[in-house]
Amino acid sequence: MKLLVAMITVLLGEGAFAAELAEINRSIRALGMGNAYTTIAQDRDALFYNPAALSRVKGFEFVIFDPQLAANGQEIIEDVRSTQSGGSISDTLRQYYGKNAWVGGGFKSAFVAKNLGLAVYDSFDIAANFGNPAFPNLNLRLVNDYGFAMGFSFELLPMTYIGVVGKRVTRFGAELPLGLDTLGTLSDTALREQVNRQGVGYGADVGLLFELPTSVRPKFSFVWKDVGVTKFVASPGANTPPNQRDEMIAGMGLEIESMLVDIRPSIDIKNINRYNEQLGKKVHMGIEFALPFIDVRGGFHQGYYTAGLGVKMGLFKIDAATWGVELGQYPGQHEQRRYAAQLTIELSFDPDFNFVNGRPRGLKERR
Template sequence: MKYLALVLILTTTLTAKAQEMYESARSIRSLGMGGMYIPIVRDADALFYNPAALNRLEGLNILLGSIGVGTNSIDEQTLQVLQGIDPNDPSTFNDLFGERFWVNANGRAAIAMPHFGIGYFTDYSVSLELHNPSFPEFDTYFANDSGFVVGTSFGIGPGSSVGINLKRLNRWGGYSQDLGLSTVVDGASMEEIGENFNRKGVGYGMDLAVMTEIPAPFSPTIAVVWQNVGDVAFTKTDGDDAPPHIPQNLSAGAAIGFDLPGLDWTFGVEGRHLLNNDVQLGKKLHVGTEVSLPFIDVRAGLNQGYMSYGVGLNFLIFRLDAVSYVEELGVYPGQTADNRYMVGLTIDLSFDANFNFQDNNGKKRKLKQRR
């Protein structure tokens, strides 16, 4: 069981190096479109990504739950090494030096209606990288961010709106430290690894957003979202010190949508982390597209200079999403690519303005919630 636990931990962790830009509970749909999302979101996800889009809702949207899990790619040779690990023989770890292992698990739920929404999210991230051959240790990152979000929006003119979110956040960890081989091998779960990170805290944040839909063919939309305005600082609730702050994120995006017979087609471009001058422009750029057909959505995009591919399967109130994408861990695109995969299940109960039930396909085609 210890060997199985080690494999699970190694294959479910997030490499949180200094050059990886922080974002929690990321939408798998968004990742499939290269990370582009804020100008097209139209359902309860607006509460987490663009509160100004709450103005678009035309009924009641209940996000009963959205759960996602992800890992980075592990080749066959690495799997063989993992199978041959002996906790009492450090030499069996030699072929793992320099290997990055990543996993992320997140979930969110929300209730949203025109101009208002309330929701909750949680996000677990862990990463391991073995270093220091003379005294092997895992450079380990652990973070659990969770919190409640309340948002509202107001119309400021034809097709234009502003939105604001208020958040109460709890953070556990959020930093890196070295852990010995026995500590990691003997750990049975991510939470047991997390017990080595005793810094916990509570903080409060705010998101501001503005967007406009231009009355023209193809419904051009422009959106600007400022998440975690001024950073989110934490007050210590446990441990020796408060956890590190969550940095602010200014994003701007534009999208167009085509309502064609039998399908919807969306295309957009977005810049994220625009206030971070230490990050090259190529790492801030996200371009994506989605073709929505009955019961299936096909996505593709460009994330930090790398291609991403995604698919969504819709059945009544259920949606299954999957994505293959690349995260840049280095200073500039093309330096240190990390291939990642995520899958997720969403249970979404929606009603139109007349309180008639809408399944995923009906919501997409009739209320344009997905375009």
């Protein structure tokens, strides 16, 4: 429990927690290119970014396991290691005044084919904001989702595709403030009681994708995630966890294919329906260069640079990314630099059931 406290009570700076546009179920590939992904999502990522993109799947993909882990750098490891093994929870909290921390990750197993996708997944996100020592208060976000998603897509009109994903999610965690009185007497038992929130919810995402049949294949997308808000019903003996707010996203992208490299620039405007947020925090843009057996990515996420790399080696694929997150009210106010890595074990087949693991992605997806 002491380790959990150390991870969730590192400071983000006053006011930063409430201003972050938090996401869960992120793709490491997408984060490397600014998380601008709704137009070019493919394979199992379509289930979580744009279900209409299931229409783009060629062949079959079985994702056996794809664990990922992310954090805001070496500082969080050093902070946890330096945590005192003895003393009260209040003593432990005092060690983290003025510091930053965030941890995320998860894994999934999935199957996708043209117009169809299934996934079982687990995804977690831990962050905290501790106010100034004179008037201490802790704003805590601790969310762990595990669930099942099933999606399908079809051609609505020529060159226009629609997709829907239904999901059953069990959520554990809380988003809550702990005031001065609570922090002064906080114990392991009290902390457990505060975060003992668990429930089950049913949600749906809807996506549209329009693609022009030209040489650069321009695409336009619109996605409505968690339509109407995904609400949770408390499990027996627990309090209700926080609901998942809906999000509207509009995107545009290109696919430029050649014999040696495929180039995929894209841009997404996220959180369109959050009118009180600065536009600069909603803009995501990026580009991917898909070379034989290696992908190089870059972009901008809420005004901060991103970079990513993907390497394919037979059944195995390794992805890494770094990106910046705005913790303030507007871009440029308070960046937090984050890093992530992922190992994927998968089996891929073309429409004729030929094994294609290790081939360049572009060869797999030629129309």
